[in-house]
Amino acid sequence: MSSRDSILSKIKSNQPVSVNELPGLSFLGLDKIDVLETYKTVLKGIGGFCEEVSSLEEVKAYVETKYPEAKRKITTIPELAVIAETNWDAHDPHTLQDVELAIIKAHFGVAENSALWVTDAILGQRVSPFIPQYLAIIVNKKDIVATMQQAYERIGNSDYGFGTFIAGPSKTADIEQSLVLGAHGARGLTVFLME
Amino acid sequence: MKNTIDHSTAAATFNKDVERVNWHDETLWFVRSKRDKSAHAIPEWEALRDTASKIKNNVLSNMHHYLQEFEAKAKENGIIVHWAADGAEHNKIVHSIIAKHGVTQMVKSKSMLTEECHLNEYLADNGVQVIDSDLGEFIVQLRQEPPSHIVLPAIHLKKEDVSDTFNEHLGTEKGNNDPQYLTEAARKELRDTFLTRKVALTGVNFAVAETGEFVVCTNEGNADMGAHLADVHIACMGFEKLVPERKHLGVFLRLLARSATGQPITTFSSHFKKPRKGQEMHIVIVDNGRSTQLGREEFRNSLKCIRCGACMNTCPVYRRSGGHSYHNAVAGPIGSILAPNLDMKKNADLPFASTLCGSCTNVCPVKIDIHDQLYKWRQVLVKEGYTPTSKTIAMKGMSAVLANPTVFKIAGKAGRFVMKNMPFMVNNNLNAWYKQREMPAPPEESFREWYARKAKESKDKK
Numbered sequence: 001m002s003s004r005d006s007i008l009s010k011i012k013s014n015q016p017v018s019v020n021e022l023p024g025l026s027f028l029g030l031d032k033i034d035v036l037e038t039y040k041t042v043l044k045g046i047g048g049f050c051e052e053v054s055s056l057e058e059v060k061a062y063v064e065t066k067y068p069e070a071k072r073k074i075t076t077i078p079e080l081a082v083i084a085e086t087n088w089d090a091h092d093p094h095t096l097q098d099v100e101l102a103i104i105k106a107h108f109g110v111a112e113n114s115a116l117w118v119t120d121a122i123l124g125q126r127v128s129p130f131i132p133q134y135l136a137i138i139v140n141k142k143d144i145v146a147t148m149q150q151a152y153e154r155i156g157n158s159d160y161g162f163g164t165f166i167a168g169p170s171k172t173a174d175i176e177q178s179l180v181l182g183a184h185g186a187r188g189l190t191v192f193l194m195e
Numbered sequence: 196m197k198n199t200i201d202h203s204t205a206a207a208t209f210n211k212d213v214e215r216v217n218w219h220d221e222t223l224w225f226v227r228s229k230r231d232k233s234a235h236a237i238p239e240w241e242a243l244r245d246t247a248s249k250i251k252n253n254v255l256s257n258m259h260h261y262l263q264e265f266e267a268k269a270k271e272n273g274i275i276v277h278w279a280a281d282g283a284e285h286n287k288i289v290h291s292i293i294a295k296h297g298v299t300q301m302v303k304s305k306s307m308l309t310e311e312c313h314l315n316e317y318l319a320d321n322g323v324q325v326i327d328s329d330l331g332e333f334i335v336q337l338r339q340e341p342p343s344h345i346v347l348p349a350i351h352l353k354k355e356d357v358s359d360t361f362n363e364h365l366g367t368e369k370g371n372n373d374p375q376y377l378t379e380a381a382r383k384e385l386r387d388t389f390l391t392r393k394v395a396l397t398g399v400n401f402a403v404a405e406t407g408e409f410v411v412c413t414n415e416g417n418a419d420m421g422a423h424l425a426d427v428h429i430a431c432m433g434f435e436k437l438v439p440e441r442k443h444l445g446v447f448l449r450l451l452a453r454s455a456t457g458q459p460i461t462t463f464s465s466h467f468k469k470p471r472k473g474q475e476m477h478i479v480i481v482d483n484g485r486s487t488q489l490g491r492e493e494f495r496n497s498l499k500c501i502r503c504g505a506c507m508n509t510c511p512v513y514r515r516s517g518g519h520s521y522h523n524a525v526a527g528p529i530g531s532i533l534a535p536n537l538d539m540k541k542n543a544d545l546p547f548a549s550t551l552c553g554s555c556t557n558v559c560p561v562k563i564d565i566h567d568q569l570y571k572w573r574q575v576l577v578k579e580g581y582t583p584t585s586k587t588i589a590m591k592g593m594s595a596v597l598a599n600p601t602v603f604k605i606a607g608k609a610g611r612f613v614m615k616n617m618p619f620m621v622n623n624n625l626n627a628w629y630k631q632r633e634m635p636a637p638p639e640e641s642f643r644e645w646y647a648r649k650a651k652e653s654k655d656k657k
Contacts, residue, residue: 185416
């Protein structure tokens with residue numbers, strides 16, 4: 001018998017005789033909160049920056065003042081092609097190693113933990129939010145949900161090859177519990193909350 | 196294989212450095228306090244725990260079905276699925292994948308399962324160099340130590356220790372203990388590793404039966420840096436990592452990081468469903484004793500564990516004995532109920548490394564009855580004859596004394612006499628009760644004697 005079959009048969013004979021019912025989830029995540037305010041507070045608490053903007057022009061202006069022109073920037077947003085490279089999505093992912101800033105979009109955000117949901121469809125490359133020194137993500141204010149309960153309702157059964165929730169900059173506290181931003185991924189995260 | 200030092204002996208050694216033990220204790224309690232603050236901010240916290248526990252109950256009772264569903268979906272998604280009955284088979288499978296691609300180096304993110312299977316040693320023996328990319332694991336790997344905590348692998352070390360280690364291996368400035376500086380040094384070193392490895396291995400936090408996807412949670416982004424740059428991604432999971440449907444992830448992701456470190460969620464919660472174009476993705480599903488534990492009705496619940504580490508951070512014994520004293524990949528209270536299933540003889544000491552205070556059970560996000568299971572393991576281990584002789588003799592003596600009223604009376608009298616007149620007979624190095632403890636002053640008379648005297652006095656009055 002293969003390991004697969006022997007493991008499965010052992011599990012079958014050892015698991016409880018009757019199936020325990022799955023609980024419903026509809027009663028969770030219903031507490032009323034100010035979604036936008038909560039999002040901003042939590043993001044600040046985990047080391048992210050928040051910029052409220054009403055157009056991509058404002059994003060452009062912000063990036064131009066905050067990030068040196070000489071350093072490499074990439075984006076998935078055609079309107080930002082003047083300030084950052086586009087058309088890098090088919091390149092070898094290793095070629096992104098010298099990127100200073102990546103500017104991408106998120107499908108939606110989650111107020112309770114300030115996480116942003118991104119998938120293959122809007123990442124350009126899977127490694128794009130991890131490999132740059134700094135990361136900026138644009139999300140519409142109307143696309144912030146309250147909790148992870150609503151987040152998964154929104155994701156539903158949509159198909160993706162890869163998707164991730166990103167909450168703040170990469171961090172570690174592995175040395176004596178001292179918080180250090182910028183472990184292996186981005187050292188800083190700016191979230192542009194779009195009107 | 197090194198000889199195992201039992202928990203109490205290792206704990207005694209750990210306790211020699213009082214200052215460090217106090218620091219270890221306080222640091223972990225600080226993490227526990229952050230967990231409390233975070234949990235208390237969620238009004239429906241208890242409902243979440245209850246729901247998570249029920250979902251896991253369903254998974255355990257329907258494992259046979261969910262595993263096959265998961266396998267079928269993962270295959271549909273283009274993932275290659277392997278099954279390993281034990282640690283040895285797991286290691287062989289991982290090595291065969293690496294060998295097939297003709298490489299001798301691999302980058303690995305945190306996976307307690309690979310610690311459990313001793314994968315690194317096996318691969319090293321077969322000429323494959325593994326670099327652990329989680330900062331804490333990277334530190335302990337350089338020091339040739341195992342992790343001492345499942346979430347905070349280097350929590351037993353001070354920044355001075357890390358500085359010395361990095362000075363020796365990475366050439367950082369001697370005496371520079373700044374965590375920012377040290378982390379930056381590791382970042383530079385590991386970035387090069389990520390960019391040059393063809394094979395990356397990650398653990399799995401959750402696997403979804405409904406969709407065939409798996410979720411990996413990190414704060415550092417190291418699992419993603421490895422996986423998205425490598426040609427081959429190998430993900431290793433114990434079969435109990437399953438959840439039925441994607442929507443159930445919402446419940447577990449709300450609980451996991453809050454219970455672990457008090458964060459609202461880990462920085463990255465990555466959902467891997469299909470390999471990226473041109474990439475090969477493997478999942479190794481491991482049993483290694485789990486199906487046996489599933490059949491032990493009293494200990495089955497231990498398989499609900501989502502590896503948050505909350506039970507360790509709160510445990511008064513763990514905090515004052517350190518993770519290494521548990522001589523098991525998973526330390527602390529949860530490790531002490533998982534380990535005897537793997538090897539009763541080797542781990543017979545662990546269920547006794549607890550005061551049974553129940554704090555672990557109270558913080559567990561999936562409501563495992565941890566302290567009850569510790570208590571139950573003690574009974575199993577005694578019955579099976581795995582407890583140390585000194586304990587067995589003491590227990591047998593105790594039961595003889597308690598079973599016979601006359602013997603009990605005489606023993607009590609003798610005990611009071613000895614404690615009063617010859618305290619050195621009991622207060623010596625042979626009696627573990629006197630370590631960091633004083634016995635109460637012996638009473639003048641026993642309750643029985645008092646009762647008899649009072650009865651006589653009141654009778655005399657009449």
